[in-house]
Amino acid sequence: MKQLKKYIDANRQRFVDELIEYLRFPSVSAQSAHKKDIADCARWLAGHAKSLGLRSRVHRTGGHPIVTAETPRRRNSAKPHFLVYGHYDVQPPEPLELWDSPPFEPTLRGRSLFARGASDNKGQHFAHLKAVEAYLKTGTELPCDLTFVVEGEEEVGGEALVEFLKQNKRELQCDGVVVSDTGMPDLKHPALTYALRGVAALEVKLTGPDRDLHSGIYGGSVENPAMALSKMLGRMINKNGSINVPGFYDDVIKLTAYERRQLARVPYSEAKYKKLLGVKALFGEKGFTPNEQRAARPTFEINGLTSGYQGEGSKTIVPSAASAKITMRLVPDQKPQKILRLVAKQLKALCPPTMRIEVDLGHAADPYIVSPTGPLAKAALKSLEASFGHEPVLLREGGSIPIVEHFSRILKVDTYLLGLALPDDNLHSPNEKMDLEVFTRGIWMSANLWTNLAEA
Amino acid sequence: MKQLKKYIDANRQRFVDELIEYLRFPSVSAQSAHKKDIADCARWLAGHAKSLGLRSRVHRTGGHPIVTAETPRRRNSAKPHFLVYGHYDVQPPEPLELWDSPPFEPTLRGRSLFARGASDNKGQHFAHLKAVEAYLKTGTELPCDLTFVVEGEEEVGGEALVEFLKQNKRELQCDGVVVSDTGMPDLKHPALTYALRGVAALEVKLTGPDRDLHSGIYGGSVENPAMALSKMLGRMINKNGSINVPGFYDDVIKLTAYERRQLARVPYSEAKYKKLLGVKALFGEKGFTPNEQRAARPTFEINGLTSGYQGEGSKTIVPSAASAKITMRLVPDQKPQKILRLVAKQLKALCPPTMRIEVDLGHAADPYIVSPTGPLAKAALKSLEASFGHEPVLLREGGSIPIVEHFSRILKVDTYLLGLALPDDNLHSPNEKMDLEVFTRGIWMSANLWTNLAEA
Numbered sequence: 001m002k003q004l005k006k007y008i009d010a011n012r013q014r015f016v017d018e019l020i021e022y023l024r025f026p027s028v029s030a031q032s033a034h035k036k037d038i039a040d041c042a043r044w045l046a047g048h049a050k051s052l053g054l055r056s057r058v059h060r061t062g063g064h065p066i067v068t069a070e071t072p073r074r075r076n077s078a079k080p081h082f083l084v085y086g087h088y089d090v091q092p093p094e095p096l097e098l099w100d101s102p103p104f105e106p107t108l109r110g111r112s113l114f115a116r117g118a119s120d121n122k123g124q125h126f127a128h129l130k131a132v133e134a135y136l137k138t139g140t141e142l143p144c145d146l147t148f149v150v151e152g153e154e155e156v157g158g159e160a161l162v163e164f165l166k167q168n169k170r171e172l173q174c175d176g177v178v179v180s181d182t183g184m185p186d187l188k189h190p191a192l193t194y195a196l197r198g199v200a201a202l203e204v205k206l207t208g209p210d211r212d213l214h215s216g217i218y219g220g221s222v223e224n225p226a227m228a229l230s231k232m233l234g235r236m237i238n239k240n241g242s243i244n245v246p247g248f249y250d251d252v253i254k255l256t257a258y259e260r261r262q263l264a265r266v267p268y269s270e271a272k273y274k275k276l277l278g279v280k281a282l283f284g285e286k287g288f289t290p291n292e293q294r295a296a297r298p299t300f301e302i303n304g305l306t307s308g309y310q311g312e313g314s315k316t317i318v319p320s321a322a323s324a325k326i327t328m329r330l331v332p333d334q335k336p337q338k339i340l341r342l343v344a345k346q347l348k349a350l351c352p353p354t355m356r357i358e359v360d361l362g363h364a365a366d367p368y369i370v371s372p373t374g375p376l377a378k379a380a381l382k383s384l385e386a387s388f389g390h391e392p393v394l395l396r397e398g399g400s401i402p403i404v405e406h407f408s409r410i411l412k413v414d415t416y417l418l419g420l421a422l423p424d425d426n427l428h429s430p431n432e433k434m435d436l437e438v439f440t441r442g443i444w445m446s447a448n449l450w451t452n453l454a455e456a
Numbered sequence: 457m458k459q460l461k462k463y464i465d466a467n468r469q470r471f472v473d474e475l476i477e478y479l480r481f482p483s484v485s486a487q488s489a490h491k492k493d494i495a496d497c498a499r500w501l502a503g504h505a506k507s508l509g510l511r512s513r514v515h516r517t518g519g520h521p522i523v524t525a526e527t528p529r530r531r532n533s534a535k536p537h538f539l540v541y542g543h544y545d546v547q548p549p550e551p552l553e554l555w556d557s558p559p560f561e562p563t564l565r566g567r568s569l570f571a572r573g574a575s576d577n578k579g580q581h582f583a584h585l586k587a588v589e590a591y592l593k594t595g596t597e598l599p600c601d602l603t604f605v606v607e608g609e610e611e612v613g614g615e616a617l618v619e620f621l622k623q624n625k626r627e628l629q630c631d632g633v634v635v636s637d638t639g640m641p642d643l644k645h646p647a648l649t650y651a652l653r654g655v656a657a658l659e660v661k662l663t664g665p666d667r668d669l670h671s672g673i674y675g676g677s678v679e680n681p682a683m684a685l686s687k688m689l690g691r692m693i694n695k696n697g698s699i700n701v702p703g704f705y706d707d708v709i710k711l712t713a714y715e716r717r718q719l720a721r722v723p724y725s726e727a728k729y730k731k732l733l734g735v736k737a738l739f740g741e742k743g744f745t746p747n748e749q750r751a752a753r754p755t756f757e758i759n760g761l762t763s764g765y766q767g768e769g770s771k772t773i774v775p776s777a778a779s780a781k782i783t784m785r786l787v788p789d790q791k792p793q794k795i796l797r798l799v800a801k802q803l804k805a806l807c808p809p810t811m812r813i814e815v816d817l818g819h820a821a822d823p824y825i826v827s828p829t830g831p832l833a834k835a836a837l838k839s840l841e842a843s844f845g846h847e848p849v850l851l852r853e854g855g856s857i858p859i860v861e862h863f864s865r866i867l868k869v870d871t872y873l874l875g876l877a878l879p880d881d882n883l884h885s886p887n888e889k890m891d892l893e894v895f896t897r898g899i900w901m902s903a904n905l906w907t908n909l910a911e912a
Contacts, residue, residue: 197672201770210734215757216653216855219785220749221729223739226758226780227693234690237683273677278666281810283679293676301671302682303773304764309781314657314818316783316855317759324682325765327772329675354737362770399672399772 023115029089061160064152086125087154090117098430112433119425123434124180131446143454182419190384193417195369195396198330201362205323206355212317223354226307229322241285262394295396336364379452387445476562479571485545517616520608542581543610546573554886568889575881579890580636587902599910638875646840649873651825651852654786657818661779668773679810682763685778697741718850751852792820835908843901
């Protein structure tokens with residue numbers, strides 16, 4: 001490992017120069033004008049990996065190409081096999097006038113390299129590639145086989161990767177997936193994200209009268225659907241912030257004392273958090289901290305309300321109908337289909353006899369968790385600590401990350417999320433940057449990771 | 457009175473022919489293409505009144521003209537003076553394809569005369585004019601002085617009448633206004649409408665976070681404005697259907713036993729009413745009948761709900777804000793401004809500390825009531841009974857009628873609403889009609905009315 005460290009330190013500047021080269025490609029997947037840039041970027045990456053000694057390929061897909069790069073390996077290698085996932089496509093850079101330097105002319109200011117895609121995600125997966133380079137160029141035997149899978153449609157939710165995983169299931173069979181595409185609180189808090197919330201969507205509609213009624217002529221003798229819906233929805237959340245649906249929490253795995261201690265280590269300031277969200281006061285399920293509430297507890301969220309007249313001024317009607325769009329965030333081991341069934345049942349139970357009710361079930365995604373005390377997770381934590389010099393924190397992510405679900409469903413394998421983005425990296429915003437201290441430590445973390453994972 | 461009755465019976469057919477002539481004018485106030493038809497119609501009416509011996513005038517206004525016609529009177533007449541209000545403008549006839557006969561070619565089928573404006577309102581005020589004709593042509597002394605005020609902007613809510621009343625306040629000073637522009641349940645239930653509900657409007661908006669938030673990243677730690685609004689609104693109506701605002705009912709004049717008995721005489725079938733509104737079940741304030749709930753009790757109605765995403769599919773956000781448009785129907789002696797103040801106060805009291813609240817007060821109109829046991833009301837009831845041969849019912853109207861408010865505010869005078877429209881007269885709809893039995897009985901009722909009112 002000493003040799004590796006020496007190599008990484010010695011080549012630090014060149015690594016940054018190469019990253020700058022990589023960042024010059026305006027690989028904006030959402031804009032068809034950049035189709036050629038996308039293809040050029042994929043070819044450059046494959047070529048670069050090949051120059052390091054990896055067996056790389058650019059795979060054509062129905063959309064943008066996928067780049068794979070495999071470390072050299074023996075036939076029937078007995079080494080563990082890991083996938084490293086990343087994406088070379090980037091968000092559109094607009095509005096351009098808000099950038100302090102052009103988004104595709106990477107610019108160094110202080111410790112930060114500014115460019116679209118710097119942190120999301122080129123800089124993050126490039127760090128892993130540079131760690132592999134260190135092994136290969138120093139003649140250090142890689143204790144595991146690695147396959148990089150770098151796609152070009154992450155920012156547009158493309159289907160190419162799903163198809164690719166299905167078609168190459170056998171070749172991609174592995175012991176785990178490593179993804180650096182999430183965040184870390186700061187340099188003193190490197191992070192392993194070990195759980196994601198799932199989601200389940202539905203829409204509920206109440207219909208009272210078969211048309212909008214004159215509120216003067218009929219108002220008072222007929223129930224108002226907007227009022228009936230308000231009463232129903234209001235009863236879905238208890239005073240203590242919990243969700244009033246029988247059976248809703250039955251499958252929730254309790255947070256362990258260890259997890260709660262770890263989540264409590266994540267830096268948090270209520271004042272800053274309130275300011276960030278622009279709220280007067282916070283509110284969440286009683287008995288849980290905000291960090292737990294927003295990542296480790298399920299939610300029942302009204303995303304939209306619609307009823308009656310919404311234009312200027314007023315219209316004196318009893319509206320015919322009222323509806324709400326609802327999504328629930330779910331935590332392990334809640335099952336979206338079961339939750340949808342329970343919530344629909346409760347909505348129907350709360351519906352007054354004056355109303356016809358329709359409940360339309362929508363999209364759903366399973367929650368995800370990998371044990372933070374399993375051997376591979378421990379190996380990841382060890383690598384983070386070795387590289388950043390601080391005990392890592394364990395994070396849970398409140399949203400879903402579709403690729404994690406894909407790897408789990410198609411390859412039946414766990415994903416380890418070792419995010420290298422800082423909160424102020426401006427992902428998806430103007431002046432996106434990569435902190436080069438994080439970048440270098442990330443390379444060193446990755447070098448440690450392959451050894452630690454192989455030993456786990 | 458016998459002579460009058462004889463004259464009316466003898467001239468029945470001619471009265472209908474004249475009404476047909478009046479109905480041929482497509483006096484559609486909403487459509488500028490009919491500006492000339494409106495003017496022609498006004499001139500015809502003034503000419504017709506003059507031919508009967510009234511002193512008639514067509515008054516130019518900022519909009520469509522107003523026709524007045526005064527019965528011949530002595531200077532410094534000591535007779536009581538009543539106004540008869542009507543409007544010669546009509547609703548647009550569209551959609552034309554739904555009419556069984558052209559809207560401006562009055563067509564007799566059975567006892568019904570079909571034409572736009574037949575019942576709303578030409579037929580109704582024309583009946584009063586024909587009653588006056590009977591007095592004048594039979595040489596019977598009219599026991600009161602009458603001024604017809606027939607406007608051309610009722611269907612477009614024009615301001616011409618308000619201006620006219622203000623400018624001619626002195627000449628229009630009177631002992632009461634008679635308006636036939638409401639309804640009666642059927643021929644066995646002639647009706648006096650003696651009370652109207654008022655209205656008060658407001659809009660309430662809750663703001664939580666200062667922008668829509670990602671429901672995955674933040675959901676659970678911040679209160680959802682759509683949920684907060686639902687909870688608040690849900691608490692505004694009690695389980696028994698009453699309104700949960702301290703002081704809301706303080707000024708409500710209790711229904712007398714006589715009023716409740718009278719309202720109970722109005723024909724009503726729950727099955728038919730439910731079918732009419734297209735509702736599964738009725739709901740209203742406990743302890744009151746549907747007829748009372750929709751006309752004699754105040755309401756709190758949500759007219760519109762707005763929050764977050766309302767497009768196709770779903771959007772996983774915690775919306776920044778949620779708002780509701782609300783109107784209250786008020787009954788005598790509630791004061792709109794006081795009610796608005798009380799409701800705004802209650803909304804603010806129910807608002808959780810997580811939300812910023814804005815309450816915007818909107819338009820308001822006073823409720824209206826004239827004692828159904830006063831001498832003029834009794835005279836009106838007596839006239840209805842004499843003409844229709846059945847004890848009249850007392851009605852309250854759930855909506856407001858702006859002209860009643862204008863007469864009350866500007867002329868400081870009560871209005872007696874003696875509606876001659878049947879429920880199936882298709883007001884504002886295709887195949888509008890006037891029942892000619894009602895028309896003839898209406899003329900006879902009016903003839904009785906002037907005598908009875910003068911004696912009261």
